Amino acid sequence: MNITLDWLGCATFRLTIGETVVFLDAYMDRVPSAPPVGLTTAEVTKADFVLVGHAHFDHIAGAEVIARNTGAKVIGSNETARVMRGYDIPEGQLLRSQGGERHRLADGVTVRVFPSLHSCVWVSSRLDASGVTLGHYGLCEHERAAVAAESGLGTAIGGLGGGDSELARQMREHLTTAAGSRETGGALAYLIETPVGSIFWQDTSGCWTGVLQNIRPDVAIIAAAGRGNIDGEPIQGSLAQFVAREADLLRPRTIILGHHDNWMPPLTSEGGTDVEPIREELARVVPTAKLLEPGYLAGTRLLA
Numbered sequence: 001m002n003i004t005l006d007w008l009g010c011a012t013f014r015l016t017i018g019e020t021v022v023f024l025d026a027y028m029d030r031v032p033s034a035p036p037v038g039l040t041t042a043e044v045t046k047a048d049f050v051l052v053g054h055a056h057f058d059h060i061a062g063a064e065v066i067a068r069n070t071g072a073k074v075i076g077s078n079e080t081a082r083v084m085r086g087y088d089i090p091e092g093q094l095l096r097s098q099g100g101e102r103h104r105l106a107d108g109v110t111v112r113v114f115p116s117l118h119s120c121v122w123v124s125s126r127l128d129a130s131g132v133t134l135g136h137y138g139l140c141e142h143e144r145a146a147v148a149a150e151s152g153l154g155t156a157i158g159g160l161g162g163g164d165s166e167l168a169r170q171m172r173e174h175l176t177t178a179a180g181s182r183e184t185g186g187a188l189a190y191l192i193e194t195p196v197g198s199i200f201w202q203d204t205s206g207c208w209t210g211v212l213q214n215i216r217p218d219v220a221i222i223a224a225a226g227r228g229n230i231d232g233e234p235i236q237g238s239l240a241q242f243v244a245r246e247a248d249l250l251r252p253r254t255i256i257l258g259h260h261d262n263w264m265p266p267l268t269s270e271g272g273t274d275v276e277p278i279r280e281e282l283a284r285v286v287p288t289a290k291l292l293e294p295g296y297l298a299g300t301r302l303l304a
């Protein structure tokens, strides 16, 4: 059994496990200013499953197209299922999950669903990956909302796309037409288990450490964007330290980053997340793990 991985931008990947095609998120149809990933959802002719990490547009959008065109089953939260129902995806194609489930993907191949956490979108994180950020610790939700309001963040999605420029107009149109929710629906992480090895995937920079420390994947796909969320609190440190902390808990042989490209300029900076500090921190904390850095649609052979 061969397993290949294609990165499709943001935290979206296509995993081909033998004859079975599994999309991890489905966000390939991006704003015109974002670099093209080489595949649109309309061009996807084969998919068996779409796993959705959470219901924000930059993850779930496109799942409805793939589900409609291919009959793929969508695995995700109740919020993900609610968004899919809004596009007339039949209930029979929706595998509602909240963490604790195991779904069969093919003979000998299953996926386990784990509860996870979203990155701290309520606090500004426009730093390079080595930028250590402290504070905003132990706040209640109403205090976090005040932090977001003070910094002009609003909500993660609602704060985007102001101004009169053509770029701003395109972003507003994208935000009003892309499938998605203002709510995360509860972030989920997934462990795909196959006869030739296991693959962990998350699509936002947050985790429950007690969950991760009991997972031992061969490959870990770790989201690298924003202010990391460790057990419900913003990491007191840098994004690079967050990624390394997760890698240290998971102890994979192979690490691949996600969510680190320039997925929505000008919201995301040119070149995306600065990966160099992450490379250095991973080499220090998990020296035996190998960091792979595939480009879009590179067809990386992961396991065999």
Ligand SMILES: [Zn+2]
Residues within 6 Å of the ligand: 054, 056, 118, 184, 204
């Ligand atoms: Zn999100």
